[in-house]
Structure formats: structure tokens, C-alpha cells
Amino acid sequence: MKCAACALILLGAGALSACGGSASDSAPSPAPVAAAPEQGKAEASLRISPPQIAALGLAMTPAAAARYVRETAGFAVVVGRELIAQALDDVVAARAAARQSHAALERMRRLAGTAGADSATARESAERQTTADDAALDLAEAKAAAVLGQSSRWTGDPGRELVRALAAGRIKLLRVTFPLGAAAADPPRRLRVQRLDAQAGKSAWTVTAIWAAPADSSMPGRSYFAVLEKSDATDGERLLAWATGAAEAAADGVLIPDSALVVSGDQYWCYVQRSPGLFVRTPIDIGRPLPGGYFIIGVQAGEPIVTAGAGLLLAREMSGGSGTVPATDSEP
Numbered sequence: 001m002k003c004a005a006c007a008l009i010l011l012g013a014g015a016l017s018a019c020g021g022s023a024s025d026s027a028p029s030p031a032p033v034a035a036a037p038e039q040g041k042a043e044a045s046l047r048i049s050p051p052q053i054a055a056l057g058l059a060m061t062p063a064a065a066a067r068y069v070r071e072t073a074g075f076a077v078v079v080g081r082e083l084i085a086q087a088l089d090d091v092v093a094a095r096a097a098a099r100q101s102h103a104a105l106e107r108m109r110r111l112a113g114t115a116g117a118d119s120a121t122a123r124e125s126a127e128r129q130t131t132a133d134d135a136a137l138d139l140a141e142a143k144a145a146a147v148l149g150q151s152s153r154w155t156g157d158p159g160r161e162l163v164r165a166l167a168a169g170r171i172k173l174l175r176v177t178f179p180l181g182a183a184a185a186d187p188p189r190r191l192r193v194q195r196l197d198a199q200a201g202k203s204a205w206t207v208t209a210i211w212a213a214p215a216d217s218s219m220p221g222r223s224y225f226a227v228l229e230k231s232d233a234t235d236g237e238r239l240l241a242w243a244t245g246a247a248e249a250a251a252d253g254v255l256i257p258d259s260a261l262v263v264s265g266d267q268y269w270c271y272v273q274r275s276p277g278l279f280v281r282t283p284i285d286i287g288r289p290l291p292g293g294y295f296i297i298g299v300q301a302g303e304p305i306v307t308a309g310a311g312l313l314l315a316r317e318m319s320g321g322s323g324t325v326p327a328t329d330s331e332p
Contacts, residue, residue, distance in 0.1 A: 059308035071242035074178035085167035188243035
């Protein structure tokens with residue numbers, strides 16, 4: 001969940017304000033709002049003179065344009081490299097044994113009917129050994145597929161190099177699981193993963209090498225494997241993961257910084273300066289987080305957002321501060 005460091009102001013109307021929040025990629029601790037609030041219904045505003053703005057210590061930041069693509073949240077675990085190394089060793093050993101037994105049987109068949117031919121009993125024994133080695137290879141490959149998934153990424157020469165890099169720990173293998181019904185059947189094109197306790201976007205990684213994985217018996221849902229490069233995640237570590245939706249479903253709006261948030265009436269808000277001295281309290285849907293803040297539609301890029309002192313504005317508004325006006329009023 002996304003956290004914000006909040007300054008709480010207790011008011012007669014029961015308003016709670018939060019300011020100076022820190023950035024992260026998950027929602028704050030209260031339950032996410034399912035849909036964006038009805039902004040026209042809930043917005044309110046007040047007018048503050050320049051001396052009052054200075055006295056309150058208000059600071060403003062222009063709203064930055066942003067694009068939001070809904071993400072599906074899930075969990076990831078870093079697969080232990082000893083498991084990968086063992087699976088690789090089993091396949092290599094089984095493949096070598098099968099190759100040797102096939103070569104021995106083929107040599108016996110070529111010599112059949114010659115003075116140096118092996119006995120029928122020896123040939124039958126070689127055939128049995130070949131069959132057993134083929135079965136052992138099939139089993140080793142099946143076990144490896146359970147560890148690495150049914151993917152062409154780890155077959156052939158490039159795949160063997162990939163598996164060796166995984167076994168050596170140069171790159172990490174993630175097993176990512178999304179809840180039932182939350183993810184599509186096809187593997188996502190991109191994943192974003194982050195530590196459970198990460199703050200301000202630290203230790204966040206983007207993953208693009210993704211393929212299907214067997215179902216996770218410990219967590220109902222749809223699972224995928226993914227390769228994580230250039231990270232310090234450790235074997236067995238659990239991470240948060242987000243699957244990015246289709247680019248065509250993106251929406252354009254602005255980023256509201258964490259530090260702009262205030263809370264009132266079980267709703268998150270920010271103050272936007274629509275014109276000099278006129279501040280409009282605008283609702284925020286915390287179900288649409290972005291790194292460093294939240295996505296919102298209805299605010300124009302470049303409009304000043306109050307990022308310091310928003311809680312004081314809320315207190316002034318709720319206590320009947322001077323100059324409270326309808327949200328549609330303009331500067332006189």
C-alpha cells in the first residue's frame with residue numbers, strides 16, 4: 001500500500017489532513033477508492049490574498065503531465081539458484097548418458113554379422129540401457145521445465161547460456177503470481193517489481209523477459225517466470241509485482257505529488273490554484289498511483305499544486321475561513 005507521511009489536524013468538522021508525503025509505487029494504508037470521485041459534486045474553493053499566502057507558507061509545484069496505464073498487482077519470489085543449478089546439472093548428465101548409450105547401441109548394430117560383433121545378449125542390454133537413458137533424460141527435462149517453465153528461452157545454445165547465468169546468480173529468475181481473474185492468459189509484455197519495504201521508488205526494476213510458469217500450489221492464480229537483471233534481490237526474497245496493461249488503454253492527465261495530499265471525509269484531496277489567490281480543493285483517486293504521487297484527470301498540466309501548507313488551507317476552509325467561494329468563481 002502507498003504510504004504518506006501525514007500531519008494530522010483535528011477540526012470541529014472532523015477533517016483530517018495529510019501533507020509532506022513520501023513517494024512510492026503502492027497505495028496508502030486506507031482501502032483504495034474503487035472509482036474516481038465525482039469532482040463537480042465535491043469540489044470547494046477559497047480565496048487567499050498574497051499576504052495570507054506568504055503567512056501560511058504555501059508552496060506550489062506545477063502539475064506535471066503524466067500517462068496512466070492500469071496495472072495488475074501480484075507477488076513475486078526470487079527462485080533459489082541452487083534449484084536452477086541442480087535442474088541444469090540433471091539435464092546435462094542425462095543428456096550425456098543418453099548420447100553415450102545411443103552411440104554404443106549404434107556401434108553394435110554396425111558390427112552385427114561381423115567377426116567382432118557383440119552377442120545378442122549384449123545388444124539387448126544396450127537397447128535396454130538406451131531406453132532407460134532416454135527415459136531419464138525425459139524426466140530431467142520435465143523437472144527442469146517445472147523449475148524454468150515450458151519456454152524456448154532456455155533451450156538451445158542461447159538458452160543454456162541463460163540458464164548458466166541464472167545458476168551463477170548473474171541474473172535472477174522470478175516466479176510471479178497474480179490472483180485468479182486478475183491477469184490475462186497471455187504473459188504480460190512488461191512487469192514492474194519492487195521490494196516490499198521499498199520507498200520513494202528505490203529498488204524498483206522493470207522486467208521484459210516473461211513466459212508462462214506452472215501453477216503455484218501455494219497461491220491460486222496465474223503464474224509466470226521472468227528474468228530480473230542488474231538487481232540485488234536475494235534468493236527466496238518476496239517482491240511486489242505489477243503487470244502493465246495495454247498501451248492503447250492509457251489515459252492522459254497529470255501527476256499529483258504525495259506532498260500535496262490532504263484527507264477529509266474519508267476522501268483524499270489536493271489544492272489547485274486555478275487563478276491567483278483562488279484555491280480549489282480537488283478529489284484524488286488513490287487507486288491510480290504513479291511513482292512519486294497519483295494520477296488525476298481534470299487538472300491541467302502546469303497548474304500550480306499546493307505541495308506545502310495544504311493542511312493549513314483545509315483547516316482554514318473547514319473553520320469557515322474568510323472568502324470561501326464556489327469552485328466556479330473566477331478572480332474578480
